[in-house]
Amino acid sequence: MQSGLDKIFKPNAIAVVGASSKRGSIGHVILNNILRFNYQGNTYAVNPRADAVGVMKCYKSVLELPEKPDLAVIVVPREFVAQALDECGRMGIGGAVVITSGFKEVGGEGVNHEAEIVSIAQKYGMRIIGPNCYGIINTAPAVSFNGTFSKLNPLPGKVAFLSQSGALGEVVLDYTNRLHLGISMFVSIGNKADISDIEVLQYWRDDPNTEVILIYIENIDNASEFRRVTSEIARRKPIIAVKAGRTESGARAISSHTGVLAGGDTGIDAFFEKCGILRAMSMEELFDIAMAFSNQPLPKGDRVAVITNAGGPGIMATDALESLGLEMARFEKFTIDTLRSKLPPMAAVGNPIDVIASGGPEAYAAAVEAALADANVDSLLVIFVPPILVDHKAVINAIIEKIEAASERKTVLACLMGSPSGIAGTEDLIAHDIPVYGFPEGAARALAGMSAYRKWRNKPEGKVIQFKADKGRVKKIIDASRRSGRRAIMGPEGLAILDAYGINIPASASVANESRIDEALESLHLPVAMKIDDQLIIHKSDIGGVALKLRTRQEVLEAFRRMKAKFARADQAFAGVMIQEMAGDGIETIIGMNHDSTLGALLMFGLGGISVEIMKDVAFKVHPLSEVEAREMIMAIKGYRLLTGFRGAPPVDIETLEGTLLRLSQLVTDFPHFESFDINPFIVMPAGQESLAVDARFILKE
């Protein structure tokens, strides 16, 4: 498939505009790298101020070139970038990588300079990576293009790396080399003046050389498109990302529980989960995980076997695996018998298998063979702490031989403790695609990453269900609120929005005058609750604006008088109260939404009371919710056990809860007007009884 980006990533020929013979200059290093990395097309040096660069002829302008290259790499000073690009355009060059910095990232005039190069690109239909970037790499043999100013020679492989930071470019390439992690492509995306990270990711979706995608990202520009593209790619290729920095949750409505809880990393976690992106918490973790994905098949399950020759590291591996949610495999009887017959008497034949310090090639061979043959084993971690009296290389070769001989290809990781490069045979493991870790924890993190990815990919995609709703009624309420200058919609109006979306609300009546109480009580069943009906009062219950469980007419009357005495304002008529039938004795939940200015709407679910306010036991998902996600959200909180019939209580109506989440998700789709809302509480009842929302508070965007 031909893509618009092929001219950049697979150019037929390259012009280096700003090529230089000054050692150490970027123009020198990039030209050198292209030549040294054995680029398969013609390379031209372009520099108005030189006749030759080294032994190469140097052209004054791309307009003088003997052929039309697909790509120009621009390294001239900022003041010459626009002219250089314009000449590229006139020459018909289709793509440019602009290394030069001093554009949008420096603010001021830089912003204008960036706008100028974008308009030049548009004029000629030219595509641009950058400006302000570290360059790009494509190791495909037919291309073999290193257009960065790195000192290092990248190793060819299956991993593509997208970096939003130019400064980290060299760090990334250094790290991949040290880990022997081969890369397919590397793109330093720079200021994204033209080509976005999303376009590059789409390119990698179809790049046959790329099997694993790594991202270092600082900000997300177009969250919904980013999500659409990554979640599609992630079904086929794993994406692992480091996100530096937390998102701002936008202007947070102080009245919203959800807003308070949605800050910091919560949103990013929910967003990446929706995208199918594995999140690594550091660069080290990113590469630990990448090594496994790049070299090994996905395990079919979470059952891990561990082989070691020293007790301690075996225990450390077990601790790390279990704390990350993986299981220690329980061996079949045949495996245990085999191990017992083949290993020395002091060896441990449980899991971890401890071949003990004297265990040599035969012991490791027996253990690897038995573990891989066991149907209860999904993946294997082989730990080797090199003892002085054992032939290290022979041990490693025995391990490799048995892995190669296994009838089924299972995930195998190695942990060689001590000097990683100092152990004879390390290179053999790497040559056989067995990733080598220095400590058990790194290997455990990699297996946990693979497990999370497998589960994400195997789960049904889910559907966003459409419900009937009375949109006109909601629109009217929003309009009325806007007209009166209020951002908060509460009380009867708040509940009416829910009602319009088919969510149960309690029977209620608004009463502003004592004489209307009897009439109201005719249509309501006692006991009732009374709430002051004033859109300006937010924390009603804190100031005596809520009376619950009023059992008699007399109690209702007294409550009304108290509230009127307390809240009536001298300058205007008493706003009145809402009288509501009391909900049954169900479980209080809270359902909320908060709009994150970067990530979009986040929906929240939790149990009410201290669960949300003190324990912060809540789950977030990025809007819109599928029915699968609604169910996941409910099951994600610790308090889920309370919903399923805890200590003899009847299980609650989870289906209605799910439906309510989905209806609210649809409300967010239909009305992007809301900054946040809390449905608090939503009382969920045992199946067969009516669950309902008792109170709701919506905050409109400014």
Place this chain on the structure above:
Amino acid sequence: MQSGLDKIFKPNAIAVVGASSKRGSIGHVILNNILRFNYQGNTYAVNPRADAVGVMKCYKSVLELPEKPDLAVIVVPREFVAQALDECGRMGIGGAVVITSGFKEVGGEGVNHEAEIVSIAQKYGMRIIGPNCYGIINTAPAVSFNGTFSKLNPLPGKVAFLSQSGALGEVVLDYTNRLHLGISMFVSIGNKADISDIEVLQYWRDDPNTEVILIYIENIDNASEFRRVTSEIARRKPIIAVKAGRTESGARAISSHTGVLAGGDTGIDAFFEKCGILRAMSMEELFDIAMAFSNQPLPKGDRVAVITNAGGPGIMATDALESLGLEMARFEKFTIDTLRSKLPPMAAVGNPIDVIASGGPEAYAAAVEAALADANVDSLLVIFVPPILVDHKAVINAIIEKIEAASERKTVLACLMGSPSGIAGTEDLIAHDIPVYGFPEGAARALAGMSAYRKWRNKPEGKVIQFKADKGRVKKIIDASRRSGRRAIMGPEGLAILDAYGINIPASASVANESRIDEALESLHLPVAMKIDDQLIIHKSDIGGVALKLRTRQEVLEAFRRMKAKFARADQAFAGVMIQEMAGDGIETIIGMNHDSTLGALLMFGLGGISVEIMKDVAFKVHPLSEVEAREMIMAIKGYRLLTGFRGAPPVDIETLEGTLLRLSQLVTDFPHFESFDINPFIVMPAGQESLAVDARFILKE
């Protein structure tokens, strides 16, 4: 001070028994290491089967040596160890390091062999390290003794390392070398047949060359002595430990909440906290933390300044620091003004200070100088991502110069991203005691470790308070339970134990016969609770054995009849019920104890209901509690906010809660008979009202 272990750690001369000229053999490597490391005393080779080892004369037995060495290093095969030690004893040699393995660790005959060498040691008053160990090192210049079979030359320094795993010895030495972390002493403790880890730690307490102690530990033998010694050392020198493997919580009484919650890592965390030991979760983290302690002063507070030349790593550092509980320093106005005047216009003068990619020696010098001079800064993390056009060495030297010139010595860590050894100037930082990390997260972990240690060391030691108690009454209850073959003590007997320790319990009466109900009600205030009084029924409320809030005589009567109908057994008289005054509307808490077979008694505190059962929001401390620890425990739970007056409720009586924890701690001291207990609930009331224990359940040890 002269110690019994000086003969081992500072020997005047050494005999290597089992010295060998066979290359690669342990006897060869150890002898070589002693010579190569320039041991300051005489070294003798001993081997009955050789006349010479290399150029050295070889003695048939230690008995033939021309002088009496303090120490023998034993590397002969297991069957000759006893004889070799016996000869050492006869020669008057005071200490031995037994490298040879095949003792207790292999079970069977090995156990007897180990007992034999212990008895030989006792016979001659000889002290032994090992057997089954990797050897010992003392880098003190007057000693300069490397008695291990490592391939590496340890660097002299301030860090002592105790390893319970011989296999990890080489890993540890390799790691310290790679990190340029100098060690004072290294001890592979082996099977601890004679000298224990505790004795070694005590030796290091007084060793002037040792300033930081690192431990790799797999099991704790004598928890109370270990705790006594380490908590004393930790007041002077930091101890950092990796514990591989979780403890078994002993036979867990299924009826105890506390027992269920106390398993796994909970106990170890509480134990290390009591010892003042910093726990590292991996070897990598251990060394990350050790590098900072070994080279830098403790910061005076948690306010960290970060300097970077690339945005991303600055954000990653901020994220890591904040998630570990440290604070980003807020600079004084003077600092910000200074930075603004000295840094390029695009630099960020907040925290992190971003000198941007073009920032060279001057920019770094200005940033370091300003940050260290700021009174709001307790520690500084300098990140440098080496850009191509900047003189790396000049930047690093500028950093060092300003650190050296600062008027106050603050904690400074460096993070050089990319190839750690590939950046010119790295060695200069190390030479100036500035630890170098490869990623910001490692440096952040180190600062967090320093902060935790500072807080532990600064907190008051606290006292264990003595209360008056009726021990005789408790003894009688325990004896009665034992006599009747019951391990569980519940109901009135359980409450009586609390009463004997001055803990409030509700007024109550036992009633086995309906005719006695009126008499009981005369002494009790309604409403009351009724509980079936049968020591065999554990989860009373689950099976209808509890009736609450009985408001009238009639309700009491009906409840009694229901229980009698339900629980009376055909073969014996009805056990009866306990009628208890209802507690007021306070906050339900749970206080418990679980005896961990390794660590001793663990006390637990949490809020009742879902907080403990679902959220597992509980705090553990190792018995005995000081008044400081009792308060810490209460404040450690998330639900603490509920106790201090949440949402307008009155604050509860925290002092009584503290007193109750302390009284229960004393109960555990006085009666080590209990496997576990739960006081559930202990109702804590607002100050001025009576808090009380409503139910208690004690389980005796088998």
